Amino acid sequence: MTLLFTHSDCLDHVTPPGHPERVERMRALQEALTDERFALLDRRDAPLGADADILRVHPQSYLDRIVQALPEEGWTQLDADTHLSPGSLGAARRGVGGNVAAVDAVLLGEVHNAFVGCRPPGHHAETETAMGFCLFGNVSIAAKRALDHHGLDRVAIVDFDVHHGNGTQDLMWDEERVLFVSTHQMPLYPGTGATHEIGAQGNILNLPLAPMTGSAEMRRTYEQAVFPALEEFEPQLLLISAGFDAHAQDPLANLNWSTDDFRWLTERLCGVAARHCQGRVVSTLEGGYDLQALAASVAAHVSVLMENT
Ligand SMILES: [Zn+2]
DSSP states (O other), X not given: OEEEEEOGXXXXXXXXXXXXXXXXXXHHHHHHTTSGGGTTOEEEEOOOOOHHHHTTXXXXXXXXXXXXXXXXXXXXXXXXXXXXXXXXXXXXXXXXXXXXXHHHHHHTTSOSEEEEOOSSOOTTXXXXXXXXXXXXXXXXXXXXXXXXXXXXXXXXXXXXXXXXXXXXXXXXXXXXXXXXXXXXXSSOTTOOOOTTOOOTTSOEEEEEEOTTOBHHHHHHHIIIIIHHHHHHHOOSEEEEEEOOTTBTTOTTOOOBBOHHHHHHHHHHHHHHHHHHSTTOEEEEEOOOOSHHHHHHHHHHHHHHHHHTO
């Protein structure tokens, strides 16, 4: 069984007109997953993440700052491209809560794997800095839940969003129980993710890709570097920062991946999980800004998760 966590609160994080990380992304995702072939999904409302969940990776002072910055109407701008609307905290808490509950459900054996389809995304949020459309480090919070609450020893995070997961890197920098692997376009926002950034414990693997990298080279990078690293690490749980903005149609970046590449990648990641962690995968939505490409890629990704149950 594949679990899907979403919540209508994620429609209440409203960004200014013209902003790529927009409410319509959530609608596109919801519509894509209403298709007949997703009838067997275990659909649940993402619970609200508690302060304690957020505080697994962010200090109280940061959470206080977000709470205090919430506008009563309109927007507060946190950086060049990160905004808060009145509903932003509620939406972001669903992403946190969905990730925590997904880890719980997968590790307790209620379901085989899970996809958390919430917004705003999370992988750019650093310890004390909201940035890149992100407020809380959802996937890092999920990793900490698995390690500290469930007592796992090794959790792998694979981030295939086209942008480097600088936030995850920051939050997991000296967490030796986590292997963080990121493929991303370079040069591109946020500018981090060079190969020499390996974490305090050698626990981070950055694999920058040149602009215009397509299927063949992407698959070669995963075959030669990502999958061997995962096999060697032998994770007990695989977390995915699933951004779909490496798609050729995406307006924010210049990689040339296809919908079928996301299908292939998900199949191969599920294969690693089947060998090392009883198929336990929790995937969470990050970027993806062409609505059509996002819908098709999410559908492909979730279909493969369902096939691997
Ligand atoms: Zn991205």
